[in-house]
Amino acid sequence: MSHALTxxxxxxxxxxxxFLFVLGIGFVLRRSVSGSKDFFESGRxxxxxxCALGFIGANLGAQEVMGMAASGxxxxxxxxxxxxxxxxxxxxxxxxxxxxxxxxxxxxSVPEYLKLRFDEKTRCFNALSFAFMTVMSSGISMxxxxxxxxxxxxxxFHGCIIVSxxxxxxxxxxxxxxxxxxxxxxxxxxIVLGFLPLVLLGLKDVGGWNGLVAKLAPVATKAGFASGxxxxxxxxTGSPADNPMGIEWFGLAMGLGFVLSFGYWCTDFLVLxxxxxxxxxxxxxxxxxxxxxxxxxxxxxxxxxxxxxxxxHSAGTGFQLPxxxxxxxxxMVVPTxxxxxxxxxxxxxxxxxxxxxxMSGMAGNVTAFNTVWTYDLYQSLRRWWGKPSPAxxxxxxxxxxxxxxSRPEPADGHYLWMGRMTTIVGIxxxxxxxxxxxxxxxxxxxxxxxFAFVNAPLFATFLLGMFWKRTxxxxxxxxLLMGTVAAGIHHGLTAPKGAVDVIKGGWLGHxxxxxxxxxAQNFWTAIWxxxxxxxxxxxxxLFTARTKSDQELTGLVYSLTPKIKDHDxxxxxxxxxxxxxxLGAALALNLTFW
Amino acid sequence: MQLDVRLPIGLMFSLFGLILAVLGLVQxxxxxxxxxxxxxxxxxxxxxxxxxxxxxxxxxRARKKNDGNGPxx
Numbered sequence: 001m002s003h004a005l006t007x008x009x010x011x012x013x014x015x016x017x018x019f020l021f022v023l024g025i026g027f028v029l030r031r032s033v034s035g036s037k038d039f040f041e042s043g044r045x046x047x048x049x050x051c052a053l054g055f056i057g058a059n060l061g062a063q064e065v066m067g068m069a070a071s072g073x074x075x076x077x078x079x080x081x082x083x084x085x086x087x088x089x090x091x092x093x094x095x096x097x098x099x100x101x102x103x104x105x106x107x108x109s110v111p112e113y114l115k116l117r118f119d120e121k122t123r124c125f126n127a128l129s130f131a132f133m134t135v136m137s138s139g140i141s142m143x144x145x146x147x148x149x150x151x152x153x154x155x156x157f158h159g160c161i162i163v164s165x166x167x168x169x170x171x172x173x174x175x176x177x178x179x180x181x182x183x184x185x186x187x188x189x190x191i192v193l194g195f196l197p198l199v200l201l202g203l204k205d206v207g208g209w210n211g212l213v214a215k216l217a218p219v220a221t222k223a224g225f226a227s228g229x230x231x232x233x234x235x236x237t238g239s240p241a242d243n244p245m246g247i248e249w250f251g252l253a254m255g256l257g258f259v260l261s262f263g264y265w266c267t268d269f270l271v272l273x274x275x276x277x278x279x280x281x282x283x284x285x286x287x288x289x290x291x292x293x294x295x296x297x298x299x300x301x302x303x304x305x306x307x308x309x310x311x312x313h314s315a316g317t318g319f320q321l322p323x324x325x326x327x328x329x330x331x332m333v334v335p336t337x338x339x340x341x342x343x344x345x346x347x348x349x350x351x352x353x354x355x356x357x358x359m360s361g362m363a364g365n366v367t368a369f370n371t372v373w374t375y376d377l378y379q380s381l382r383r384w385w386g387k388p389s390p391a392x393x394x395x396x397x398x399x400x401x402x403x404x405x406s407r408p409e410p411a412d413g414h415y416l417w418m419g420r421m422t423t424i425v426g427i428x429x430x431x432x433x434x435x436x437x438x439x440x441x442x443x444x445x446x447x448x449x450x451f452a453f454v455n456a457p458l459f460a461t462f463l464l465g466m467f468w469k470r471t472x473x474x475x476x477x478x479x480l481l482m483g484t485v486a487a488g489i490h491h492g493l494t495a496p497k498g499a500v501d502v503i504k505g506g507w508l509g510h511x512x513x514x515x516x517x518x519x520a521q522n523f524w525t526a527i528w529x530x531x532x533x534x535x536x537x538x539x540x541x542l543f544t545a546r547t548k549s550d551q552e553l554t555g556l557v558y559s560l561t562p563k564i565k566d567h568d569x570x571x572x573x574x575x576x577x578x579x580x581x582x583l584g585a586a587l588a589l590n591l592t593f594w
Numbered sequence: 595m596q597l598d599v600r601l602p603i604g605l606m607f608s609l610f611g612l613i614l615a616v617l618g619l620v621q622x623x624x625x626x627x628x629x630x631x632x633x634x635x636x637x638x639x640x641x642x643x644x645x646x647x648x649x650x651x652x653x654x655r656a657r658k659k660n661d662g663n664g665p666x667x
Contacts, residue, residue: 010617014610021606025597032596050599182599189603193645197638345617345635349610349642 005152005339011348018352019167021186022359026171026179036415039176040371041108041277046178048283050185052290054274057184058364059295060191065302065357066144070330072306073321075244076216076230077593079306080299084233085257088292088586090265092579095275095288098266099575100564101466103276103284105555110269111376117465117556119473119547120380125480127376129454130269131369135426136447138365139433145358146434152335161434164355168363169427172370173420177277180367184274187356188294194353195301201341202308205317215311220244230307233593246497246517255523259530260452263459270368281564285575292582296589309333362430370422374415378422382407445503449491456526457483457533464537469550469557475541483533490528496521598657604650611643 007015033039046054071079107113111130115123146160171179206212217227229236229243236242237249245252265271265288275287312319313328321336322329338350386407393401461480464471492508496518505511505521515521554560566574618636 010613014613017606017609021602025599025602028597045596178596182597182602185599186603186606189607189645193607193642197634201634343634344621345614346638349614 005335005347005351007153007348007351008344010345011351014345014348015352015355018190018356022167022183023170025182025186026174029175029179029182032178033174033176033416035412036374036419037412038178039416039419040367040374042176042178042181044277045279046181046277046283048278048286048290050181051274051278051283051287053188053294054181054184054277055271055287055291056294057181057188057360058274059271060184060187060357060360064298064361065191065195065354066148066331066334068298068302069306069309069333072303073310073328073330073333074306076220076307077233077299077303078237078243078245079303080233080589080593081252081256083295083299084586084590085253086261087265087295088582089257090261091288091292091295092583093262094266094272095285096575096579097558098462098466099275099285099288100281100561101556101558102272103278103281104561108276108375109371110267110272111372113556114461114465114476115376115380117548117553118471118476120384122461122473122477122480123376123380125477126458127372131372131377133451133454134270134365134369134372135429136433136450138362138369138426138430140437140447141358141361141365142430143434143437145355147438148335148354152339157438161431164359164362165427165431168359168366169423172363172366172423176419177273177367177371180363181274181277183363184360187353187360190349190356191353192294192301194350194356195305197346198337198341198350199301199304199308202305202312202337205319205341206308206311212307212311215315216307219310219314230310231593233590235594240516240520245519246515247520247523251520251523251527255527259456259459259526260523263455263457263526263530267458267462268455269372270364273368273371282566282569282573282575286573286578289575289578289582292586296582296586305337306330306333309337366423366426366430369426370419373422373426374418378418379415383409445501449503452522452525453484453487453491453529456487456529460530460533460537464534464541465557467558468541469553469559470541470546471537472541472544472546473548474544475537475539478540479533479535479537482536483529486532487525487529490525491521494521494524598653600649600653600656604646604648604653607642607646608650609646611639611641611646614639615643 032043037043068079068082102110102113105113105116107116109127111123111127114126142161142164145164146157149155149160150157171183175182203209203212206215213228213231216230220227220229223229223244225242225244226236234249237247237252240246240248240251271288275284278284278287309319309321310328313321319336319340322332334354338347338354342350386409388404388406391403391405393403395401457480460483461476464479465476489508491505493506493510494513494515495505495511496515504518515524550560566576571577614635616639618633618639621635
């Protein structure tokens, strides 16, 4: 066999059972979808723990399982920064401080919050860029899944695209957001139970944590770092040259820990949609915090396999990673480990978990896309089109009457229908994006850049919008636009070390600064975009008049909204108390692996 | 009444657990040799089965409670 994995009928049976359950959930839920609110917002009826696992499930896209294992092999334990400072603090912040406005404003999406707080143009800018990003991300997940299955099992690439697209389409079409969230919960457990044995066996094989540390020391010294560079997360961040990621502590804390992480967790509708589907304010606020608990331990599930793989590979124990070009093919860490450790049956489970991780990422993007399209683009365009306009009616007897004519708002069923149609369109666009990714091999790099340009400044807009009532719509819009432009300019004038491709930077003709790594460049691009957006929004706000009164901003701005009293809740239900506990645990993890 | 998500989760993992455990019982010893003498299919199958059953118990208890008080909100 030329392929890495061979499945038996038991493995196929597990895969088929999983798909039957996925489709079955959609089939049963279709009866509880009776209007657009059920379809797009799950009727705002779900308990916190389901929303929290959906929150994590939607975030478990293509990057998470495969990508984090690959990064773990490449950079070691430092990848945990994407969790312990790059996710947990932001998740606690959005829960405690921002969720009251997202959930309390009754906005159905993040762009709609921007419309309520600022104006239509700011919403439109955010909705368009977000819709584009979701379709592209979903397409990339699909492409990565099909490419992987083709590579390790020899399955037909086109078949994988079509089948995975149709399955996701079917369950969202039938059950809407609830169906997507329920499946994300199922996928979450599958991923944990499917990958945990891999980690445990790998850890046993490598001789426990101490064995891993001992085996990674020569890997680090060979690469020119101190012996602990792959197993200590902060100790080697004094200078970018001392660690495999090529970043120093300030860029790490500010770029990743603050701008990028808060920009993603606090403003990205893909994850926030799950929290906004909660049954009440308390549940909505608990969602990100409850999600932070498993998130905190994910490095052990997704990064550790990468570190174990590289340790075993270098120690020459018979475990071999495949090569790609002159280096190792890090993307093959998970498939190689699956094949090496798991027996028939378990292999089917592990592979099903891998496929689940791709599909939950895809479904999350599609549900966010259909909501933003239907409410923020279609409905607002329709309302603008249907604005009352003067018309003249001429009667047969020669009299003339001037009336205001307006297009009537359609029945709710129209938007439900639109949501379902958009789901089909979203899947078709994702398929197109998947083929685009297959055709141009650097399109993923280009897209990641676009994401960085659009996402990085966003948090400044929300921060000012929520906590400074003076902030105006013009200020927000131009700040956001200039922040995106600043990200582009910074990227165009700098380059990572050894860059040969203009996609990596320096495309404005002159390179003013060379960063030690691509990651360092990304973090600093984000810092520049955020700072520019913050400054431009403040300056333009001071020169423009407020268009929204204090009354209109009640429920949208911190100082104008009555504080939520939760003293009657049990302590373990209060977001602030839970938040402090979660932050304490994240701090302890940082110190343990310092 | 909306579907309780613990029901499909419980059913699916109980089924997976059973399949793996039975597979572990009937398969030969050459599989276990490779894994430090561990019968992984049997061991992990039982873990998954236990998880599935706990989910099912929760789902059935919630259903019983709701039957007494009318449909869940």
